[in-house]
Amino acid sequence: xxxxxxxxxxxxxxxxxxxxxxLNLPNTTVxxxxxxxxxxxxxxxxxxxxxxxxTILHQLQTIxxxxxxxxxxxxxxxxxxVGEMLIKQYLDLGVQTLLVPMVxxxxxxxxxxxxxxxxxxxxxxxxxxxxxxxxxxxxRYPKYVHQANDRVCILVQAETRTALDNLEAIAAVDGVDGxxxxxxxxxxxxxxxxxxxxxxxxxIMEDATRRIVRAGKAAGNLSPDxxxxxxxxxxxxxxxxxxxxxxxxxxETSALAQKFAAG
Numbered sequence: 472x473x474x475x476x477x478x479x480x481x482x483x484x485x486x487x488x489x490x491x492x493x494l495n496l497p498n499t500t501v502x503x504x505x506x507x508x509x510x511x512x513x514x515x516x517x518x519x520x521x522x523x524x525x526t527i528l529h530q531l532q533t534i535x536x537x538x539x540x541x542x543x544x545x546x547x548x549x550x551x552x553v554g555e556m557l558i559k560q561y562l563d564l565g566v567q568t569l570l571v572p573m574v575x576x577x578x579x580x581x582x583x584x585x586x587x588x589x590x591x592x593x594x595x596x597x598x599x600x601x602x603x604x605x606x607x608x609x610x611r612y613p614k615y616v617h618q619a620n621d622r623v624c625i626l627v628q629a630e631t632r633t634a635l636d637n638l639e640a641i642a643a644v645d646g647v648d649g650x651x652x653x654x655x656x657x658x659x660x661x662x663x664x665x666x667x668x669x670x671x672x673x674x675i676m677e678d679a680t681r682r683i684v685r686a687g688k689a690a691g692n693l694s695p696d697x698x699x700x701x702x703x704x705x706x707x708x709x710x711x712x713x714x715x716x717x718x719x720x721x722x723e724t725s726a727l728a729q730k731f732a733a734g
Contacts, residue, residue, distance in 0.1 A: 479541040480624035483689040493715035497526035506537035574627035584646030630656035642686035649689035
């Protein structure tokens, strides 16, 4: 069996828009409902939720039944902590695309890429430990260790003033496929905590998006507001999440309850 290609990575390199949705809840039914909706990608959030390696595996297995949708996982790490062990474990589970938060410098980005690559050909300088497991389908992808470096997609998050200062240098790191602007943390870092819609933040994020694109890398962002998400796409962002499971559930249940309470 051939190691599957990474359709999301291919799309980014071909500058094709990829519309995504955030999975905060470690629940396979929620994942299946979202996967059946037809999004290009689903983000399994291991950073701000109570996901475990086991629940991430269950999400991957659920989403795999929907080949139209690509599973991405965000690691619980950041602020200079590379987390080589976590990167290895997520990849060994079969995650093809990683989103790594709080990447401030090109040195941090380069260390993340090294942790995600096997040593030797196709990824010189990699330090990922050799193992079989689910990523190689227990040996049923016989070329996995030779092809994985090309299949893995690395997305890093720019969420601080320091990251903005280093944006072009981070984008220049070989092996970084895209830079995701974290609107909430970036806004807090810039003095607008809880208000990414502030005009100053919108101008900052537009500038950052255009700088990433000029540097030749894919830019990403997240907004549950449709008009704002479209604005990010209009700026040139390639991968944009347009909703979160918890947000949709909270918003729609509140609206439903209020509608009938008012009646």
